[in-house]
Amino acid sequence: MQTIDATNYSVYFDSSGYEILASMLVPTQYSKLFIIVDENTSEHCLPHLLNNLATEVAIEIIELEAGEINKNIATCTEVWGALSDLGADRKSMILNLGGGVVSDLGGFVACTFKRGIDFINIPTTLLSMVDASIGGKNGVDLGNLKNQIGIIREPKAVVVDTHFLSTLPxxxxxxxxxxxxxxxxxxxxxxxxxxxxxxxxxxxxxxxxxxxxxxxxxxxxxxxxxxxxxxxxxxxxxxxxxxxxxxxxxxxxxxxxxxxxxxxxxxxxxxxxxxxxxxxxxxxxxxxxxxxxxxxxxxxxxxxxxxxxxxxxxxxxxxxxxxxxxxxxxxxxxxxxxxxxxxxxxxxxxxxxxx
Structure with missing residues (x-):
């Protein structure tokens, strides 16, 4: 599928997306790569990504509990803490591998950690492919009120791999x-x-x-x-x-x-x-x-x-x-x-x- 150019980034599809990732994720550009997943994408999607991810940048995995109920500031605090403990700096990159919750929360974490580090969305659900990963909206819920806290900042890229749809109910x-x-x-x-x-x-x-x-x-x-x-x-x-x-x-x-x-x-x-x-x-x-x-x-x-x-x-x-x-x-x-x-x-x- 043909690449779609957005304002400050592009949406890449399937194998071409992984080629772009390989060209972007190099040690001269990024000090460390953090992949944010939830319990489901860790099991069903992470192996496929790692098999297709060609990079010499050191990788760390941060796993969240799945579900909208965890899209909140408390989870962000845990992720910010994990980033700090694992040595993230302003030249680190975050890959958000998941559905809307991971895309929204991971983007918000990236936008606010050390006043902003780069992030890439790799959506794994149909919803996140056509909506959450596109357009630069990042944020979390306030209690049960949807998307009350957030920021608009676009990712460095979005990679849409329709292989992940085979994992969905x-x-x-x-x-x-x-x-x-x-x-x-x-x-x-x-x-x-x-x-x-x-x-x-x-x-x-x-x-x-x-x-x-x-x-x-x-x-x-x-x-x-x-x-x-x-x-x-x-x-x-x-x-x-x-x-x-x-x-x-x-x-x-x-x-x-x-x-x-x-x-x-x-x-x-x-x-x-x-x-x-x-x-x-x-x-x-x-x-x-x-x-x-x-x-x-x-x-x-x-x-x-x-x-x-x-x-x-x-x-x-x-x-x-x-x-x-x-x-x-x-x-x-x-x-x-x-x-x-x-x-x-x-x-x-x-x-x-x-x-």
């Missing part, structure tokens, strides 16, 4: 599909249309869709790195989706949702809001609801759940002057940012979702 693959569907909905109707018959797609089709999804996100981010305008389009489905994800993470009686599972619900809800505000036709809304519901199982909510989820909206990082901001659809493939919706309309969206 089906629910993790579906989670990544949510962000790919979003890219079609906000930017490219023809791309969205390709997902209407997923069962007809083969591996080559998936690789092409991954490449196109990364290109869509990169096009948007390249216009607006610091999210002052059009980059807010990428938040479609995330205002309510993040609130749902945070609530299910916080409530011990709930089964924790994967990011994409929560965002899938958020996209249906925010599509309904788009329809009710006259931005989206009912036909378009029904198509979106059908396609997403065909891939993701419905999540049940009680009235108490809804009240608590709506309360969490005030913490959304996109809010301005105390008002909840939505990115809504003005047609499939079109977006309208900085839209508001009152609680009554949000309740109606949940009611329609639960029908």
């Amino acid at each position: 089906q629910n993790e693959m579906r989670s990544g599909l949510a962000e790919m569907l979003k890219h079609g909905l906000i930017f490219d109707k023809a791309y969205w249309d390709k997902f209407k018959n997923l069962k007809d797609l083969d591996t080559d089709d998936l690789n092409a869709l991954i490449h196109q999804s990364i290109q869509i996100k990169n096009n948007i981010v390249s216009e607006d790195l610091t999210e002052q305008g059009i980059r807010k389009a990428l938040n479609f489905g995330h205002t309510l989706g993040h609130a749902i994800e945070s609530y299910f993470l916080e409530d011990e009686t709930k089964t924790t949702l994967l990011h994409g599972e929560a965002i899938a619900v958020g996209m249906i809800l925010e599509s309904y809001i788009s329809k009710e505000k006259g931005l989206l036709t009912n036909e378009e809304y029904q198509e979106i609801k059908y396609v997403i519901s065909d891939i993701f199982e419905r999540i049940d909510f009680t009235e108490s759940d809804l009240e608590k989820i709506i309360e969490l909206l005030i913490y959304d990082k996109k809010n301005e002057f105390g008002k909840v901001q939505f990115a809504l659809l003005s047609g499939i493939g079109e977006i309208k940012i900085n839209e508001e919706a009152d609680n009554a309309l949000i309740h109606k969206a949940f009611e329609d979702y639960l029908q």
Whole structure:
């Protein structure tokens, strides 16, 4: 697959990525290489990476506990401590080998250790390939509130090796599909249309869709790195989706949702809001609801759940002057940012979702 050039770095694919790594990771450039993994990527992905990593730079492995619940400052403190104990300096390099948690947290650790050292993302999940590893957002959660602490700083490179997808369970693959569907909905109707018959797609089709999804996100981010305008389009489905994800993470009686599972619900809800505000036709809304519901199982909510989820909206990082901001659809493939919706309309969206 062809290399994608971002603002200050490039996204490389498969074998070409490892060739680039070999040319970058040389002793004259970096004093030591730290690979951040979690329990899962340490077992399933690290051996493949090490077999393909040609470097004379000394390597140290730092392993995290897996899961969104560990994406916090306490974990960062442990990693900063490990870096110090293992002799990291300002000429060290961090490789983030993992999904969204490893990419987000590892990037944040790199950006803040000794006021910033270089890092490279090697995403191992579909979600991190098309979303978390791209665009320079690095950060952690504050308690159960998503991505409240962070910084925007781009990596030195991203290496996408689709071999890692063979290690994923089906629910993790579906989670990544949510962000790919979003890219079609906000930017490219023809791309969205390709997902209407997923069962007809083969591996080559998936690789092409991954490449196109990364290109869509990169096009948007390249216009607006610091999210002052059009980059807010990428938040479609995330205002309510993040609130749902945070609530299910916080409530011990709930089964924790994967990011994409929560965002899938958020996209249906925010599509309904788009329809009710006259931005989206009912036909378009029904198509979106059908396609997403065909891939993701419905999540049940009680009235108490809804009240608590709506309360969490005030913490959304996109809010301005105390008002909840939505990115809504003005047609499939079109977006309208900085839209508001009152609680009554949000309740109606949940009611329609639960029908």
